[in-house]
Amino acid sequence: MSxxxxxxxxxxxxxxxxxxxxxxxCGATVTVTADPSAILSASRVVLxxxxxxxxxxAELRRHGLDAVVREVVTRGTPLLGICLGMQMxxxxxxxxxxxxxxxxxxxxxxxxxxxxxxxxxxxxxxIGWNMLILPPGQEDWKDSLxxxxxxxxxxxFVHSFMANPTxxxxxxxxxxxxxxxxxxAIGRGNVxxxxxxxxxxxxxxxxxxxxFLDS
Amino acid sequence: xxxxxxxxxxxxxxxxxxxxxxxxxxxxxxSPNEHAVRYYHQGVDELIxxxxxxxxxxxxxxxxxxxxxxxxVFVPMTVGGGIRSVEDAASLLRCGxxxxxxxxAAVSRPALITExxxxxxRQCMVLSVEAKQVGLDRWEVYTDNGREHTGLDxxxxxxxxxxxxxxxxxxxxxxxEGTRKGFDVALVRLxxxxxxxxxxxxxxxxxxxDLIDVIRHGKADAVAMADILHYGRATVGxxxxxxQAASIDVRSYEYA
Numbered sequence: 001m002s003x004x005x006x007x008x009x010x011x012x013x014x015x016x017x018x019x020x021x022x023x024x025x026c027g028a029t030v031t032v033t034a035d036p037s038a039i040l041s042a043s044r045v046v047l048x049x050x051x052x053x054x055x056x057x058a059e060l061r062r063h064g065l066d067a068v069v070r071e072v073v074t075r076g077t078p079l080l081g082i083c084l085g086m087q088m089x090x091x092x093x094x095x096x097x098x099x100x101x102x103x104x105x106x107x108x109x110x111x112x113x114x115x116x117x118x119x120x121x122x123x124x125x126x127i128g129w130n131m132l133i134l135p136p137g138q139e140d141w142k143d144s145l146x147x148x149x150x151x152x153x154x155x156x157f158v159h160s161f162m163a164n165p166t167x168x169x170x171x172x173x174x175x176x177x178x179x180x181x182x183x184x185a186i187g188r189g190n191v192x193x194x195x196x197x198x199x200x201x202x203x204x205x206x207x208x209x210x211x212f213l214d215s
Numbered sequence: 216x217x218x219x220x221x222x223x224x225x226x227x228x229x230x231x232x233x234x235x236x237x238x239x240x241x242x243x244x245x246s247p248n249e250h251a252v253r254y255y256h257q258g259v260d261e262l263i264x265x266x267x268x269x270x271x272x273x274x275x276x277x278x279x280x281x282x283x284x285x286x287x288v289f290v291p292m293t294v295g296g297g298i299r300s301v302e303d304a305a306s307l308l309r310c311g312x313x314x315x316x317x318x319x320a321a322v323s324r325p326a327l328i329t330e331x332x333x334x335x336x337r338q339c340m341v342l343s344v345e346a347k348q349v350g351l352d353r354w355e356v357y358t359d360n361g362r363e364h365t366g367l368d369x370x371x372x373x374x375x376x377x378x379x380x381x382x383x384x385x386x387x388x389x390x391x392e393g394t395r396k397g398f399d400v401a402l403v404r405l406x407x408x409x410x411x412x413x414x415x416x417x418x419x420x421x422x423x424x425d426l427i428d429v430i431r432h433g434k435a436d437a438v439a440m441a442d443i444l445h446y447g448r449a450t451v452g453x454x455x456x457x458x459q460a461a462s463i464d465v466r467s468y469e470y471a
Binding site: 015017018021022025050051121123125127128129130131152153154156158199200201202203205206 | 217218220255258260282285286287289290291308309310311313336337338382383411412413466467468
């Protein structure tokens with residue numbers, strides 16, 4: 001099989017070197033680009049992102065890339081949103097007022113609660129390594145983006161807002177932060193997302209990227 | 216309780232990984248990248264690079280070292296030494312760093328803390344504090360690798376820096392640094408009582424068990440390890456096992 005050709009969408013939000021290197025390390029040929037034709041001709045597309053939801057959506061629209069991402073999904077090309085890129089897959093976000101997202105997975109983006117389930121204050125943002133666990137009602141994640149990841153493996157998070165998909169079947173994995181369930185990975189058909197940074201999550205994270213390249 | 220992070224600290228001078236005692240008397244250890252890759256494969260949670268002569272520009276600059284590390288190392292990296300502006304920070308982040316650590320420039324111009332936090336987020340802005348004990352329960356802030364005293368009290372400074380936007384504190388005990396005598400637990404406890412942001416204890420780790428006290432009693436969120444790893448007295452795995460044996464939560468890591 002030839003190396004998958006991956007387009008990493010460059011819309012001016014965050015450092016893309018590590019995402020690029022992570023994918024290359026897993027055997028992909030990577031183009032970091034804002035060019036619609038390069039994005040549409042790739043066999044896999046990654047939507048990265050660090051920063052605020054409103055800024056991210058505004059930059060995507062300014063480059064006409066929101067329509068391109070939807071077209072990627074319509075064509076059946078696997079799409080992986082990372083961190084802010086995952087949050088933008090949802091319908092809307094509460095970050096700095098309500099902002100519309102890409103609407104590819106039903107649900108909202110809400111703040112990570114600043115109190116734990118037992119009422120003590122919680123440090124925000126949620127930063128650090130946290131364990132992946134199964135969402136309620138899920139038996140396993142063998143056939144998902146996390147197919148190569150073991151239950152309880154830890155990955156690296158940095159975020160203040162979290163995705164809350166409406167349909168529990170779209171939740172692939174959660175983590176617990178102060179007892180609160182945080183959506184860590186989501187998926188609906190060829191639309192995939194992870195809140196954690198696979199490119200900063202060591203060998204576990206690279207296994208997520210490998211699985212995405214094999215999907 | 217959150218997982219305690221095990222961090223490898225690499226002090227850099229020019230192209231070399233170096234190590235000193237009390238941040239002085241620097242000795243060359245070897246290639247930063249060889250060590251970074253080794254610690255990554257041992258399962259380290261993060262890396263911290265500190266350039267002690269702040270060779271931010273020119274050949275073999277810190278940016279080049281970070282860029283080389285980003286090729287093979289897939290854990291978060293913090294970089295410090297000589298950062299004087301938002302542009303300096305931006306250029307290191309473009310090289311693959313995730314956070315920047317600022318000491319000297321923040322002391323001389325505290326607004327830099329706010330500028331970096333606003334541009335890249337608080338989680339990106341690490342305040343590096345070099346502390347020397349100057350009295351019973353009193354520590355003073357030093358800059359320029361423990362050479363210049365500032366007259367600032369450590370407690371006052373960390374509280375102010377957090378208000379200005381520091382998202383994390385790298386707390387180095389100049390008295391313990393490179394001595395292998397264990398962490399300055401009293402210093403760490405004092406600082407963790409003052410602030411709500413994570414505190415990384417640095418300086419003095421001589422054996423894996425040294426982390427137990429600084430986490431249990433110092434309440435450190437993370438420990439920085441340097442010559443214990445550089446001279447091969449322990450691996451990251453040894454430290455992880457020592458933590459687990461003491462019932463301290465650390466990231467599970469089955470790949471070593």
